[in-house]
Amino acid sequence: MTSTETAVPMLITAAPNGAYKQAADHAAVPLTAAALASTAKACMDAGAAMLHLHVRDAQGRHSLDVATYREALAAVRAAVGSEMVLQVTSEAAKVYQAPAQMAMVRELRPEAVSVGLRELDQPDIGDAGLASFFGWLAAERVMTQVILYDAADLLRWQALRRAGVVPDAPWSLLFVLGRYSVGQRSSPSDLLPFVGAHTGAEPWSMCAFGPTEHACAVAAAALGGHVRVGFENNLFLKDGSLAPHNAALVAQAADAAACLGRPLATADQLRAAHALGYSN
Numbered sequence: 001m002t003s004t005e006t007a008v009p010m011l012i013t014a015a016p017n018g019a020y021k022q023a024a025d026h027a028a029v030p031l032t033a034a035a036l037a038s039t040a041k042a043c044m045d046a047g048a049a050m051l052h053l054h055v056r057d058a059q060g061r062h063s064l065d066v067a068t069y070r071e072a073l074a075a076v077r078a079a080v081g082s083e084m085v086l087q088v089t090s091e092a093a094k095v096y097q098a099p100a101q102m103a104m105v106r107e108l109r110p111e112a113v114s115v116g117l118r119e120l121d122q123p124d125i126g127d128a129g130l131a132s133f134f135g136w137l138a139a140e141r142v143m144t145q146v147i148l149y150d151a152a153d154l155l156r157w158q159a160l161r162r163a164g165v166v167p168d169a170p171w172s173l174l175f176v177l178g179r180y181s182v183g184q185r186s187s188p189s190d191l192l193p194f195v196g197a198h199t200g201a202e203p204w205s206m207c208a209f210g211p212t213e214h215a216c217a218v219a220a221a222a223l224g225g226h227v228r229v230g231f232e233n234n235l236f237l238k239d240g241s242l243a244p245h246n247a248a249l250v251a252q253a254a255d256a257a258a259c260l261g262r263p264l265a266t267a268d269q270l271r272a273a274h275a276l277g278y279s280n
Contacts, residue, residue, distance in 0.1 A: 007260075007261050007262045007263060008224060008262065009262065009263045009264060009265035009266070009269055010221055010226055010227065010257045010260075010262040010263070010264060010265060011049055011050060011203075011205065011226035011227070011264075011265040011270060012047050012048045012049060012050070012226070012227055012228075012229065012250055012253050012254060012257070012264060012265075013048060013049075013050040013051070013052050013087070013205060013226070013227070013228040013229075013230075014039075014040070014043035014044075014048040014050070014051050014052065014228075014229065014230045014246055014247075014249075014250050015052040015207065015228050015229065015230035015231070015232035015233065016029070016030050016036070016039045016040075016043065016051070016052075016053070016230045016231050016232065016246040017029050017030050017031065017036070017053070017054050017056075017230075017231060017232060018054055018230075018231070018232030018233065019054050019062035019089070019091055019093035019232075020062070020093070021231055021232065022060060023060075025231075025235065026231060026235050026242070028231070028244065028245045028246065029231050030246075031056050031060055032056075033055075033071050033072040033074075033075040033076075034075060036051075036053055036055075036072050036075065036076055037072075037075040037076045037078065037079035037080075038079065039245070039246055039247075040053075040076045040079055040080050040084060041079045041080055042245065042246070042247040043230075043246055043247050043250045044080050044083055044084050045247070046247040046248075046250035046251040046254060047250050047251065047253065047254030047257075047264050048084065048250045049083075049084060049085060049264065049265050049266050049267045049269075049270055050084060050085040050086075050087055050112070050267070050270065051076060051080075051084050051085070051086050051087065052087045052089065052114060052228060052230070052232070053072060053073075053076070053086065053087070053088060053089070054089050054091070054232075055068045055069050055072050055088075056068075061095075062091070062093040062095055064090065064095075064096055064100065064101065064104045066104060066107050066108050069088055069104075069108055069110070070108070073086055073088070073110070082267060082268070083266070083267050084267050085111060085112050085143065085267045085270050085271065086110070086111055086112060087110070087111070087112035087113060087114055087143070087145065088105075088108065088110045088112070088113050088114075089113075089114050090102075090104060090105055090113055090114065090115050090116070090119075091114075091116060091119070092116070092119045097122075098119060098120045098122050098124070098125050098129075099124075099125075101115075101119065101120065102120065102125075102129075102133050105133075105137075105142070106136065109140060109142065110142060111142070111143060112142065112143035112144070112145070113137075113142055113143070113144055113145070114144075114145045114146075114147055114174060115144060115145070115146055115147065116147040116149075117146050117147065117148060117153055117156065117157055118149060118153055118156075120133065121156065121160075127160075127163070127165045130160065130165050130166065131164075131165045131166070131167075134165070134166045134167060134169075135167055137169070138167050138168075138169035141274070141275075141278065143170075143172075143270075143271075143274050144169075144171055144172070145171075145172045145173065145174050145205070146171055146172070146173050146174065147173075147174045147176060148173055148174065148175055148176065148194070149176045150193070151193040151194060151196070151197045154173070154175075154194060154197045154198060155197060157173070158197075158199065158200065161200070169277065169278070170273070170274050170276075170277025170278065171202050172202055172203045172204065172205065173198075173202050173203070173204040173205070174204070174205050174206070174207060174228065175191065175194040175204055175205070175206045175207075175220075175225075176206075176207055177190035177191060177206055177207065177208040177209070177216055178190060178208060178209040178210075185209065185210035185211065185212050186208035186209045186210060186212055186213065186216050187212060187215075187216070188212075188215050188216050188218075188219035190208070190216070191206060191216065191219055191220060191223065191225075194206075195223060195225075203225075203226060203273075204225050204226065205220070205225060205226035205227060205228050206220040206225055206226075206227060206228065207227075207228040207229070207232075207233055208233065208234070209233045209234060210233075210234055210236070211234065211236040211237075211238075211240050213229055213233060213234035213236075213249070214229070214237070214238040214249075214252050214253070214256070215238070217229055217252075217253050217256060218256045218260075221253075221256055221257055221260050221262060222260055226265070227253050229249040229250060229252070229253050230246045230249055230250070231243075231246050231249075234249065237249070237252065238252055
């Protein structure tokens, strides 16, 4: 058996737009359902098995509107078929509060969702509210990625798991290296506190900010993690030049996986692993 056959497949998630990027930042930032669909197809062809998508209102602002999500998801699904897992964001983006974020997820019931732990872990929600929401996600088998901004967030997640507030289910984690700020450049060393504190079995991905995104992705891949890349957090190729489109950032990550002997995960593998997590 070759090393490629034994290596853990690496998941590449494309994050093509985020809550804040506009056409003024890059003409290829997808802001409509049609643009998301064509971008998703290009990123899939470059090696991404998951799409992390945000939708915008008529003025191009961040939105969690369920009808807008359904329109975008339908357009993307028509473009990629079943070959991508479609993950919606529940991000607050300084617009929404936890009750509205959770209500959107319950109404939409997406295939996959990302949730920021510190956004939901609020006094007005409490452990009871968290238990209800995460219990619903587990019962509905929504593929859920928990966003963690530092090692303290990871320790809080672990405490909630130990206390039984969050039930056993195939959760995954996203380690965010840095913050949304002008000129932010993440460093591969930003991964170390997360990796050192991660004692669970949950698979983890990383996202990073700025032109060093690719270096961080390579470090994550080498450490057995998965990667999320795209215009949400970075517009530049590894050589510092402006990326022509999101698919170019995905292709870089795919090349890194190949160099490390890691095959690329497929959407079907991701779904199968998620389903298997319920039978353990």
